[in-house]
Amino acid sequence: MSEAVRRRYLEVNGEHPMTAADDAYVREHFVPADAEVLALIEAGSLPLPSYYLSDGTPMVPRDLRDPVEWAGGLDRLHDWFVSHWDDDQQATAEEEWGEYLDGIYVCLKSVTPVRMQQKTALIEQIKAAVARLEQDPRDSTARGSLGEAVARLEGIELPMSAYDRLRFGGPLSPDVWIHDVRRDHLTPRPPELPIRTSRLVLRRTQPGDAEAMWGYHRDPDVAAYLLEEPWTRRVAEHKVRERTPEPDKLGLVIELDGEVVGDVVLMLQAPSYSVAEIGWVLHPDAAGRGIATEAATALLDLAFGHYGAHRVYAQLDARNERSAALCERLGMQREGTRRRDYWSKGEWTDSFEYAILREDWRPAAD
Secondary structure: OOHHHHHHHHHHHOOOOOOOOHHHHHHHHHHOOOOOHHHHHHOOOOOOOEEEEHHHHOOOOOOOOOOHHOOOOOOHHHHHHHHOOOHHHHHHHHHHHHHHOOOOOOOEEEHHHHHHHHHHHHHHHHHHHHHHHEEEEEEEEHHHHHHHHHHHHHHHOOOHHHHHHHHHOOHHHHHHHHHHHHHHHHHOOOOOOOOEOOOEEEEEEEEHHHEEEEEEEEOOHOOOOOOOOOOHHHHHHHHHHHHEOOEEEEEEEEEEEEEEEEEEEEEEEEOOOOEEEEEEOOOOHOOOHHHHHHHHHHHHHHHHHHHOOEEEEEEEOOOOOOHHHHHHHOEEEEEEEEEEEEEEOOEEEEEEEEEEOOOOOOOOOO
């Protein structure tokens, strides 16, 4: 093994311990450098190893040699690399070339000029979106931009290791620009519950609700256009137990005069959580009295008001005339009919998608 490469690596990264967990992470994402690669690294032709394992094995990216092939040879690698920046950005290009040779970009799944530029651009996009959201948390354009940037950055970055925190001296790129940003600006905050309307109470499911929910979910007519078969009593008990609170999914039962008469759900969609799907199920005995409309209206108020959603949609079996009528009473527009697109209970079925935008919604208080 090249001692010169090892010394240069320590000059750049410092000397820090590698734990068994660090070793396992590195072995998962990198490969050992052979003698030929080490000779090229020592000559300054290829980047430094990304890591040295606790046993001293130098580790490099699997695709370390690919840029050499794309450039047309080692002697052309530098010029090919810096050509990815405009003429007026050559100082930046040379800085990036130096960091490339120092093996600094261990955060990237594939270390190429394009990926390095993408990382820089996505971080700038995240900064701009966060600045706007700090002024207005309901800015749907900023949320969309932030969700896109975080998802794309997560797609090109590795999770990194505890060793990386030591050598870089603090939080890592995925910590700062993915996990912290998602937690602080994208993860939906739970609303205050229960929700009360003129006649109804919308609250979280409780274990004692299983019997009441089984009372209508077991009805074949109720289940006809749902994704599941009619519930048995045991299935009802299981469904109620598994309805634990989730940041991006709000499932509530509908109470009328203290009795459970239905349930509603709002599911916020990653990555921006500013688009949501709404759904509802109502006991047949409660039909025809505007209860579903009242409950769905309250849920839409919550989606646009509390969660700051900019679009809410409903997907339904095209034969479900009652749900289609409810969508239209809510002011939702039918945006399309998909023919035989969904396999349900032994057959291909047609689907409708209805949706409403925040600017088209009229809150119940208006």
